[in-house]
Each structure stands twice: as C-alpha cells, then as structure tokens.
Amino acid sequence: MKFVDEFRDGALAQGIARAIHAEAKPHRRYAFMEFCGGHTHAIARYGIPDLLPTNVRMIHGPGCPVCVLPIGRIDLAIHLAIKRGVILCTYGDTLRVPASDGLSLLRAKARGGDIRMIYSPEDALRIARDNPGREVVLFAIGFETTTPPTAVALMNAEREDLGNFSVLCCHVLTPAAIAHILDSPEVRNLGLVALDGFIGPAHVSTIIGSQPYEFFAEEYRKPVVIAGFEPLDVMQAILMLVRQVNACRFSVENEFTRAVTREGNRRAQALVVECFELRKHFEWRGLGEVSYSALKIRERFARFDAEARFDLAYQPAPDHKACACGAILRGVKQPIDCTLFGTVCTPDTPMGSCMVSSEGACAAHYTYGRHRSTA
Amino acid sequence: MCLAIPTRVIEVHNEFEAIVELAGVRKLVSIALVENVQVGDFVILHVGHALTKLDPDEARKTLELMAEAGLAVDPATA
Numbered sequence: 018m019k020f021v022d023e024f025r026d027g028a029l030a031q032g033i034a035r036a037i038h039a040e041a042k043p044h045r046r047y048a049f050m051e052f053c054g055g056h057t058h059a060i061a062r063y064g065i066p067d068l069l070p071t072n073v074r075m076i077h078g079p080g081c082p083v084c085v086l087p088i089g090r091i092d093l094a095i096h097l098a099i100k101r102g103v104i105l106c107t108y109g110d111t112l113r114v115p116a117s118d119g120l121s122l123l124r125a126k127a128r129g130g131d132i133r134m135i136y137s138p139e140d141a142l143r144i145a146r147d148n149p150g151r152e153v154v155l156f157a158i159g160f161e162t163t164t165p166p167t168a169v170a171l172m173n174a175e176r177e178d179l180g181n182f183s184v185l186c187c188h189v190l191t192p193a194a195i196a197h198i199l200d201s202p203e204v205r206n207l208g209l210v211a212l213d214g215f216i217g218p219a220h221v222s223t224i225i226g227s228q229p230y231e232f233f234a235e236e237y238r239k240p241v242v243i244a245g246f247e248p249l250d251v252m253q254a255i256l257m258l259v260r261q262v263n264a265c266r267f268s269v270e271n272e273f274t275r276a277v278t279r280e281g282n283r284r285a286q287a288l289v290v291e292c293f294e295l296r297k298h299f300e301w302r303g304l305g306e307v308s309y310s311a312l313k314i315r316e317r318f319a320r321f322d323a324e325a326r327f328d329l330a331y332q333p334a335p336d337h338k339a340c341a342c343g344a345i346l347r348g349v350k351q352p353i354d355c356t357l358f359g360t361v362c363t364p365d366t367p368m369g370s371c372m373v374s375s376e377g378a379c380a381a382h383y384t385y386g387r388h389r390s391t392a
Numbered sequence: 393m394c395l396a397i398p399t400r401v402i403e404v405h406n407e408f409e410a411i412v413e414l415a416g417v418r419k420l421v422s423i424a425l426v427e428n429v430q431v432g433d434f435v436i437l438h439v440g441h442a443l444t445k446l447d448p449d450e451a452r453k454t455l456e457l458m459a460e461a462g463l464a465v466d467p468a469t470a
Contacts, residue, residue, distance in 0.1 A: 018415060020398035020434055020446050023455060032462015039465045055394050082393045108439070110393050137440025139422065162394040166441040169424050220394040223436060223444040253458050275451040276436055276444050285425045285443070374393060 020275070024247030025063075033252040034068040041259050047073045049258050050348055051216040052195060054081030054376025055246040061381035063248035065255075073255065076210065079194050079303060079346040080218060082159045082187075083110045083374035087300045088334040090187050091116040093324075094156045097185065098122070098130030101327055104148060105132045106141035107156040110374045113367060117334045122156075138170035145174075145182035154323045155184045162220040164188045164312065165285035168292040171318050183323040186314050189299065191221050192229045193310035197301075199237045203349050210348045214258040216251065217243035219273055224289075226281025230269045238267045245273040292318060300333055302370055303346030342369035345378050352379040359383060396438035398446055401431055412437060 041047060051057055057077045060066065066075065079085050091114055098105040105122070112123045112134060126132040131151075135141055138155055145153035157167045167184060174182045195215065203209040217230050222243045230241040240261035244254035254272045261267065271277055292315060299311030314322040323329065336342060340362070341355035352358050352371070362368040364380050371377035375384070399412035401423075410423045412435065422441045423429045435442035 018398065019400070020451060023451075029455070029458050029462060032465070033458055035465040036461040053394060080394075108393070137422075139440050159393050162396065162438055162443065165425050165443070166422070166439045169422060169441065218394070220396045220436065220438060220443060249458055250454075253454070253461065256461055272454065275447050275454060282425060282444055284427055288425070376393060376395075 021247065024245065024249045026249065029249055030068065030252055033249065033256055037073065037252070037256050037259060038070050040256065040263065041070050041073050042263065043072065045072065046211070047213050047259060047262060048076055048211045049074075049214050049216060049255065050076040050078045050198070050212055051251070052078035052080040052191065053216075053218045053221070053246075054084065054374060055219060056216055056244065056251055057081070057378055058376045058381050059246055059248055059251050061385040064385070065248060065251055066386075068252065069255065073259065076212070076348040077345065077378035078198070078215075078348065079301070080160065080191065081371070081374055081376045082163070082189060083114060084342065084346060084370045084377045085189065085194075085301045085303060086111065086114065086158055086187060086370065087302045088116050088336065089300065089332050091122065092332065092334055093329050094122060094185060095120055095125045095130065096329070097154050097323065097327060098125055098132050099128065101152070103131070103152040103154045104144060105130065105154050105156055106135045106144060107132060108158065109134045111156060111158060114370050114373050115337070115368060138166050142170055142173055142179065142182060145179050149181060151181060153182050155182070156187070157184050158187045160189060160191050160218070160221050161224045164289050164293070165224060165282070168288040171292045171314070171321055172288065174321050175318065180320075183321045183326045184314060185323040186293070186312060188293065188312045189301070190310050190312070191218055191225070192232070193307055194301070194304065195233055197304050197307045197310065198347065199233065199239070201347060203347060212239065212348070213262050214240040214242070214267075216254045216258070217241045217269070219244060219246045219250070219276070222273065222277045222281065224282045224285050227269050227271050227277060227279050228281070234267045234269050240267045240270070242270045243273050243277055245276070291315075300331075302336065303343035337368050340369035342371045342379070345371055352382040353387075355379070359387060394438070396436045396443060398434050399437045401429055401433045401435060404429055404431055410442070412442075
C-alpha cells in the first residue's frame with residue numbers, strides 16, 4: 018500500500034535506531050509521551066522499545082477516545098437503547114467498554130437494545146431514513162479527527178429535515194488534555210512523571226494543524242514533534258525529540274508533513290465551529306473534570322442534540338476499584354503495574370477501558386508486549 | 393479510533409462524493425471535508441470521510457530524511 022509500506026521499512030528503521038543510539042547522551046534520561054493511542058499501538062506492534070536505548074522511555078498518553086470516555090456517558094447511551102427504545106448507532110470500539118451494573122453496549126444489545134455498529138456517520142443517517150418511525154441516535158465519540166464527520170452528518174440532517182435523527186455528542190479536544198497533563202500535580206510538583214517532550218497526534222493534526230501545539234512548546238518549554246502513525250514516523254519523531262532536548266530547544270516540529278500543515282484543514286474547522294461550541298466541563302476517565310475540553314451541539318441544531326431531545330442528565334459513575342486505567346492514562350502507571358492486568362482483565366473480558374480498544378495502552382501491551390517485558 | 397488509511401481516488405462524482413480504492417477494494421466515500429479532490433489523489437480516509445490529501449513530494453522528502461539519519465552513523469560504531 019502506497020504511503021504505508023515504505024514507512025514500515027526495516028532497514029530504514031535500523032538506521033534511525035542507530036542515529037538515536039548515537040545521539041542520545043548516555044548520562045541523561047529521556048522521557049517522551051506519545052499522546053495518541055495510534056502511536057501507542059504502533060510502538061507496541063512494531064516493538065519500538067526494543068530499538069531504543071534504555072535511557073529513552075516512552076510514556077503512554079490519554080489520546081484514545083474509547084479509553085477516556087467515562088462510564089457515565091456509556092450509561093447514557095445504554096439508557097437510550099434500553100429505556101427509551103432508540104436505535105443506537107455506535108462505532109465498534111465502544112461496544113465492549115464496561116459500564117455500570119455489569120453492562121456494556123454489547124451486553125445491552127444482548128438484552129434487547131437495538132444497538133447497531135456503524136462504520137460512518139452516514140450509516141446512521143441512512144438508518145434514520147430507513148426507519149422513519151424510530152428514533153435514531155448516533156453515539157458520537159472521538160477527538161478532532163472524528164468530529165468533522167459528525168458535523169457533516171448534522172448539516173445533512175438539517176438539510177434533509179431528518180426529524181428522527183439525533184447525536185449524543187462526546188467529542189473531546191486534544192490540546193485541553195495535553196494542557197491538563199502538563200498542569201497536573203504529578204508532572205508539575207511531585208515529579209512522578211518526568212516529561213521531556215511529546216509526540217503530537219497524526220490524524221488529529223491533519224484537522225487542527227500544528228499551530229495549536231505552539232502554546233505548549235512556548236509556555237511549558239516542552240518540544241512537540243507531530244508524527245504519522247507508521248513505525249518509521251514514530252522512530253523519526255523520537256530522533257527529532259532527542260535532538261531538541263540535546264540542543265535545549267522546545268519548538269513544534271512536524272514529521273508528518275505529507276499530511277499536516279500549520280493551519281490544518283480550514284474547511285473542516287469551519288464546519289466544526291458552525292455545529293459545535295465548547296462545554297464548560299466534561300469528565301474524562303482518568304483525568305476527571307477538564308474545563309473546556311469537549312464540544313456540545315450548538316443551539317441551532319438543538320433538535321438533533323440527543324441530550325436536549327431526551328432530556329438526559331449526566332451521572333458520573335465510579336470505575337472498578339482495582340482498575341488502574343486512570344493512573345495509566347495520566348502516565349503515572351504502566352499496564353503491568355495494575356493487579357488486574359492480564360489476569361481478570363484481558364481484551365476478551367476487559368475490566369477497564371484501556372484494555373478495550375486496540376489503541377489502549379493495556380490492550381496494546383497485552384497483545385504485543387507482555388511476553389517481551391516478562392522475559 | 394483515529395484509525396485512518398491512505399486511499400487512492402479513482403472517481404470523483406461531485407464535490408461531496410468520490411470512489412476510492414485500497415488493495416482492490418472500492419468504496420464510495422465523502423469528500424465534503426477536502427477541497428479540490430482530483431482523480432489520482434491520495435486521501436486519508438476516516439469513518440467514511442477523506443480528511444486531507446497526502447503530498448507525495450513531502451512523503452519522499454521525509455523518507456530521504458530518514459535514510460539520511462541512518463547514513464550519518466557508521467553501523468560498526470553505533
């Protein structure tokens with residue numbers, strides 16, 4: 018596949034690995050957070066830690082929308098399907114996330130909820146057109162990558178006057194989460210998490226551009242390198258971060274120039290602004306309430322807003338007591354530090370959200386890394 | 393969740409719809425989010441929508457930079 022295979026070349030990876038070994042100074046430690054689940058997955062799948070010197074460490078970030086979706090939001094979706102009789106359309110990733118009362122969307126489906134897995138928001142619109150007598154709700158989760166497609170669906174619903182379609186909006190914002198991590202006591206005061214720089218999102222950045230990260234580089238003096246999701250992209254970004262740290266620089270660099278510009282996708286940004294506004298507060302699993310970190314549907318589209326339409330009230334719900342997803346999402350713990358990891362919590366029977374999506378730190382480590390690190 | 397794949401545009405129906413191809417699989421997708429999509433362009437596809445075009449010149453330059461990084465170090469000494 019063009020634009021994929023050439024960025025998985027083993028010989029090139031060895032070359033970049035040699036450069037990282039040569040340039041990383043042996044007397045210092047380098048700790049970089051890959052924000053995105055897509056990077057976490059690539060790092061685990063391609064065994065990137067094996068190619069790095071021992072003093073260069075990657076910390077998994079919270080950039081997996083399935084992982085940070087709090088139980089209370091999934092409870093709302095289950096409520097709509099079971100109690101309100103809607104057809105709930107959802108991306109496959111959310112189906113197995115544990116919710117309250119031992120339920121998940123998949124178990125709610127087994128109990129008779131009409132929950133349908135979709136590939137695209139357009140599928141939800143089609144289901145609404147095909148079922149004019151039923152309420153159809155799109156359970157819209159995701160970062161800036163997934164928000165513009167939801168905006169297109171809202172515009173189409175308005176244009177078609179599709180009265181039985183609505184959206185349960187759970188879209189969240191990357192820069193707000195990065196700021197939250199940098200402001201957290203673990204990073205700022207306690208020194209529990211040493212962070213020397215970030216690998217910035219690939220596909221989120223195709224939409225928002227590289228400009229929003231300039232604030233972090235300047236204000237927090239942390240280098241950011243935006244990277245594609247292929248293994249060579251990640252390796253090259255690590256090399257670029259090592260070089261910035263060595264030179265005491267902290268700027269935003271873009272490794273993913275084949276798809277990301279400084280401005281991003283203006284057309285998509287304009288659509289998102291037209292359809293959504295900032296929420297004052299939104300709960301993230303692991304991070305808690307984060308101000309101005311999520312989007313809600315604008316008044317103009319209120320009739321397509323499932324929260325208004327079904328008069329939904331958000332109720333926070335606690336995670337499993339022994340689950341370390343929260344600490345893992347903040348970079349404080351690693352998957353193997355969790356007592357549930359690999360015992361009761363596996364990708365087949367996930368207890369916590371990080372074990373659900375293949376991009377979750379626990380699922381990635383379970384699938385690709387657990388034998389390596391125990392060896 | 394942000395999973396997205398590079399696909400090649402093989403037919404443009406109008407400013408909203410196009411057919412893309414990946415490894416022999418063809419699919420009707422939305423190009424509403426990207427301006428001026430042409431047949432032959434590569435676009436990044438996510439939940440049925442093209443998010444952006446891929447720039448082949450920039451891809452080539454990135455691969456050259458990667459090759460350069462490895463060449464600068466002698467494998468025998470690294």
